[in-house]
Amino acid sequence: MVNGIIIKGIGGFYYVKTESGIVECRARGIFREEKLTPLVGDKVKIRISDEDNTGYIEEIYPRTSQLLRPPVANITQAIIVMSIKKPDINTWLLDRFLIMAEHEKLEIIICINKSDLMPEKALELKTIYENIGYRVINTSVVAGLGIDELKIALDNNISVFAGPSGVGKSSLLNAVNRNFKLETGDVSTKTKRGKHTTRHVELLELHDNAFVLDSPGFSSLNIDFIEEEIQLKNYFKEIYKYGENCRFISCLHGNEPDCEVKKQVEEGNIFKERYENYLFFLEEIKNIRRY
Incomplete structure (x- = not known):
């Protein structure tokens, strides 16, 4: 068995970089049964055939991110x-x-x-x-x-x-x-x-x-992993920081009174365009929840 990292995957073939070079591999059928698809960047253990120097991915090590x-x-x-x-x-x-x-x-x-x-x-x-x-x-x-x-x-x-x-x-x-x-x-x-x-x-x-x-370019990205509107502030560093001083803990920084975030936007401490983007994403999350 040899350890390596998948550097490319095309049409069911995976190209694994090992210490001795790049090996063309297929994935074992058990991964399909487990609904686990090998990904570029995966650290894997492979078995290399003596006949043609191709390999099979035998194990996918735990991922740190995906x-x-x-x-x-x-x-x-x-x-x-x-x-x-x-x-x-x-x-x-x-x-x-x-x-x-x-x-x-x-x-x-x-x-x-x-x-x-x-x-x-x-x-x-x-x-x-x-x-x-x-x-x-x-x-x-x-x-x-x-x-x-x-x-x-x-x-x-x-x-x-x-x-x-x-x-x-x-x-x-x-x-x-x-x-x-x-x-x-x-x-x-x-x-x-x-x-x-x-x-x-x-x-x-x-x-x-x-x-x-x-990697290929994109025109849109799905943010449906954000389940509640209140969670969106966690992805905006400055809104999270200033939001700590809002009157209401549940403030979404939209129409609520005594909102510190809106105050900081007016004073120029929060980039207005970024705040507007935040409001757009907030509305998108609300719409996702409706369905």
């Missing part, structure tokens, strides 16, 4: 990539990605890419989200901005690069490691949205202690 979209396991860090321009920055989507990463208890880095196109706006957003408590790296492949800082941040982690299509995830990964040669795509001039370039989920090795995951 994402549904993209379907990956054992990720330690999320790099949420948004572009400042082409396509324009979308804080609604950024905050939605942050909710997902917070839910999975991942370390989070926000990467504001193409920062050279609107440097002042990029710096403003960096300041806003750093004040909330997130680490933010402004990057530009064209200008070589932030690439070295990003490389250092990836060390000793299995990182997932998440973000909508067209923001430059593949270009950033190519800049981090020139051996990747990932396909990149421009933003559609008709829809102003990115063209999908990544077709499958794959774990890419930077070096012995660093892997990154290039």
